[in-house]
Amino acid sequence: MCLAIPMQVMQIDGLSARCTAKGVERRVSLWLLQHETLAVGDMVLAHLGQAVQKISHEQAREAWALFDEMLAADAQSRAAP
Amino acid sequence: MTGRRGVQAIPMNTLDPLGGALWVRAGEPRPHNLRSTRPDWVDRATRGRPARALPDTLGRLFALCSRAHAVCAGLALQAAQQGRAEVTPALRGQLAAQTVRDHAQQIWLDWPGRLLPPTDAAAFQARAAVVLGTCPAFGPAAAPGALADWLQTHALGLPPAAWLSRWDEDPPGWLRHWSDNAPGELPRLLRHCRAVAETAAPGLPALQVHASDAALQALAGEIQAQGARFARQPLWRGWCAETGVWTRLHDAAGQRLHSAWLRLGARLAEAVRLALPDEPGRCGADWLALGALPLADGSAIAWVEMARGLLLHHLQLDGSGADARVAACHVIAPTEWNFHPDGAVARAVEALPRQPDAEAWRGFDALVAAYAPCVPLQHAPSSLLVEVAHA
Numbered sequence: 001m002c003l004a005i006p007m008q009v010m011q012i013d014g015l016s017a018r019c020t021a022k023g024v025e026r027r028v029s030l031w032l033l034q035h036e037t038l039a040v041g042d043m044v045l046a047h048l049g050q051a052v053q054k055i056s057h058e059q060a061r062e063a064w065a066l067f068d069e070m071l072a073a074d075a076q077s078r079a080a081p
Numbered sequence: 082m083t084g085r086r087g088v089q090a091i092p093m094n095t096l097d098p099l100g101g102a103l104w105v106r107a108g109e110p111r112p113h114n115l116r117s118t119r120p121d122w123v124d125r126a127t128r129g130r131p132a133r134a135l136p137d138t139l140g141r142l143f144a145l146c147s148r149a150h151a152v153c154a155g156l157a158l159q160a161a162q163q164g165r166a167e168v169t170p171a172l173r174g175q176l177a178a179q180t181v182r183d184h185a186q187q188i189w190l191d192w193p194g195r196l197l198p199p200t201d202a203a204a205f206q207a208r209a210a211v212v213l214g215t216c217p218a219f220g221p222a223a224a225p226g227a228l229a230d231w232l233q234t235h236a237l238g239l240p241p242a243a244w245l246s247r248w249d250e251d252p253p254g255w256l257r258h259w260s261d262n263a264p265g266e267l268p269r270l271l272r273h274c275r276a277v278a279e280t281a282a283p284g285l286p287a288l289q290v291h292a293s294d295a296a297l298q299a300l301a302g303e304i305q306a307q308g309a310r311f312a313r314q315p316l317w318r319g320w321c322a323e324t325g326v327w328t329r330l331h332d333a334a335g336q337r338l339h340s341a342w343l344r345l346g347a348r349l350a351e352a353v354r355l356a357l358p359d360e361p362g363r364c365g366a367d368w369l370a371l372g373a374l375p376l377a378d379g380s381a382i383a384w385v386e387m388a389r390g391l392l393l394h395h396l397q398l399d400g401s402g403a404d405a406r407v408a409a410c411h412v413i414a415p416t417e418w419n420f421h422p423d424g425a426v427a428r429a430v431e432a433l434p435r436q437p438d439a440e441a442w443r444g445f446d447a448l449v450a451a452y453a454p455c456v457p458l459q460h461a462p463s464s465l466l467v468e469v470a471h472a
Contacts, residue, residue, distance in 0.1 A: 003100045003122075003456075004144040015210055024096050032186060034214035035221070047145045048457060050190065063141050067099060070125045074098070 004045035004052055005067075006060035009038060019046060021064075103420055103454055104461035107445075108435030112422035115430050119456055121309050123412045132158055132398050132405040139394075139412070145455065148179040149387040150394075150412070152371065157396040160373035160381035162405060173366035176385055177355050180369060181228065182218040183388030184326075184352040187453050188236075188267070189213055192345070195450040196274040196443075205266055228356040238263045241353045245364070248350045252338060256346040271345065277440060278342035278447035285321055285425045287328035287336045288391055288418055291384040297374045301382045304395045304411050312395075312411040314421055321424040324390030324415045325452060326351045330370040331362045341444075344451035379405070389453050390415030419452045426452060 007019035007026065015030045017038070028051045030038065036054045038044070043060040044051040055063075101119030108114075126142050127135060135158055140151035152172050159166035189212065193205040212235050217223030229241045237244045237259075247255040260271040290296045299318070304311050316322075326347045327335035338344050351368070359365030373383035379398035384391060392414055399408035420426050429448050433441055449458060 003142070005096055005099065006144075022096060026096075029190075029210075031190065031210045031213050032219055035219055045144045047455075050186070052145060052186075053147075059141075063144065066126060066138070066141060070120075070122050071098065073125050074120065 004047040006043055006055060006063045007046045007051075008060075009040055009042045009044060012038060012040060017044075017051065019044065019051070021046075100456055102457045102459050103416075104459050105426075105430045106461050107430060107433040107437050109431065111427045111431050115420060115422055115424075115427040116461070117313070117420060117456075121313060123312075123410055124309060127407045127410040130407050132162070132396075132400075132407050133403065135396070135407060135410065139410075143412075146179065146183070146387060146392075148175045149385055149392055152176050153383045153385045153392050153394045154396075154410075156371065156373035156385075157381045157383035157394045160375040160383060161379050161396050161398050162401065164375045166373035166375075166381075166383065168371055170366070172371065173369070176369055176371055176387070177366040178218070180386075180388045181352055181355040184348055184355075185213070185216055185218045187348060187388065187450075188352065191453065192270060192450055195446040196270055196278070196345075201273070205270065208266055225358070229353075232353060232356055236265070236267045236349070237353070238265055238268070241357055245350060245353045245357065248346070248353075249334070249363075252334065252343055252346060252350070256343065267349070271342070274345075274443070274447055275342050277444040278345065278451075279340045280444055284339060285323040285428075286317065288317055288322040288324040289328060289330060290317055290322075290393075291370060291372070291386075291391065292330060294374055297382050297384075298376065300393070301374075301376055301380070301395055304382075304413075305380075305397070308409070309411065312413050313417060315413050315417055316421075321421050322418055323425045323452075324418050326388075326390075328390065329368070329386055331368060341447040341451040345447070348451075348453075379408075387415070389455060390418065414455070416452075416454050416456065420454055 005021055007021040009017050009019055011018040017028055017030055019026050019028050026046060028046045028049055030051050033044065033051050033054055038054060043055050043057055045053040045055055098120065101117065104116045104118065106114045122142060126138055130138065136151040136154040139154045140147040143150045152175055156166040189209040193202040193209065197205055213219065215231065217227040217231055232241050233239065256271065260268040260275065290300050325344060327338040327344050329335055335347060338347050354364045354368045357364040359367050361367045369386040371385040373381050375381045379401065381396050383394045395411045396407065397409040398405045400406055418424060426448065429445060433445060
């Protein structure tokens with residue numbers, strides 16, 4: 001389903017940005033966020049190479065709290081005999 | 082589609098397990114030619130949690146279509162708790178705004194890569210970057226008519242109401258005439274892909290389960306009986322069905338759009354409809370159907386017509402009032418129907434040669450553009466599909 005990943009902007013080159021989350025680096029397009037003021041350190045939601053929404057750090061923390069919980073539960077269920 | 086020019090190594094990192102992917106194996110028989118590795122996070126994210134938080138939770142989880150999920154979950158919650166759900170103009174407006182934004186993203190960002198040769202796609206996308214920078218769908222709330230004006234200038238080349246009248250009269254004839262004669266990048270793109278996209282003609286029953294309470298009750302019964310398994314591979318009346326902009330409840334002609342090319346046209350037509358003033362059953366926010374049906378014992382099923390097709394939320398509550406908690410929640414997204422292992426896309430994968438040439442891939446890509454999956458589509462080595470099939 002339409003899962004978009006919160007990532008932090010590390011570098012901006014015109015309409016492209018280098019973003020990171022959980023140690024993973026991705027280059028994403030900023031074409032859909034041209035109406036936003038974006039700076040290094042900001043958080044965006046990324047989906048299939050596109051930054052689709054600028055979000056607050058608090059929103060990113062809440063989203064990652066949810067994802068971390070699900071990933072941990074998933075890992076636990078896989079590890080269970 | 083990635084990995085076309087050779088089998089691609091399976092990418093794995095911390096983020097990959099979150100979204101998953103759809104893996105296809107050209108020319109292989111169903112149901113083992115199309116596999117989804119998308120996890121079902123809904124149950125983990127919702128079960129046992131306060132019901133009042135459900136719209137926010139699902140909106141955060143599925144952030145790409147956040148408003149559509151939040152609206153659908155809110156309707157399901159209302160129906161389950163109050164025995165009815167009110168579809169307000171505000172909800173209609175939120176759904177329409179999200180949907181037209183998704184259409185613009187599909188048309189200007191996804192279509193070029195799937196429908197044009199790489200050099201042409203790069204040139205189209207470079208211009209799309211500039212054009213989208215002025216699109217009112219992506220900015221703060223725009224003035225009424227701003228999106229229609231933008232479409233006229235950057236896509237249609239004529240007033241949107243006139244374009245839509247011609248489409249409604251004769252979709253194939255008008256799309257052909259317009260793409261042959263109008264100036265601009267978008268008609269040129271549709272003209273370019275017409276030959277391959279017209280030959281790709283899937284045909285499964287249109288999913289219109291929201292046309293009657295009886296059909297919704299029957300579907301809810303299946304969901305309750307089978308749970309997450311059904312949500313991952315749904316069937317309607319025991320059969321695969323397909324959903325998209327051509328299966329809208331208000332569009333009697335949509336189901337006659339049998340080629341991928343006409344379905345691409347239907348997406349553009351719907352963007353035009355949503356940009357025009359409200360006209361019940363034809364334009365504006367009233368175009369998209371949404372609602373909820375209360376079921377027995379604190380459960381409900383809700384539906385919204387979103388950009389990729391019909392979204393369904395089935396909810397079962399434990400308790401009542403402010404203390405109610407989620408006993409079970411299932412989300413059935415459009416991609417689950419269209420990319421079912423026996424569904425429309427799996428049939429197209431089966432019809433491909435095992436070593437497709439560029440022309441065959443272009444036809445398949447046009448079909449994928451019409452169905453617009455919300456996860457990456459990957460070309461799978463046979464060993465992966467065997468592995469996934471037994472996972």
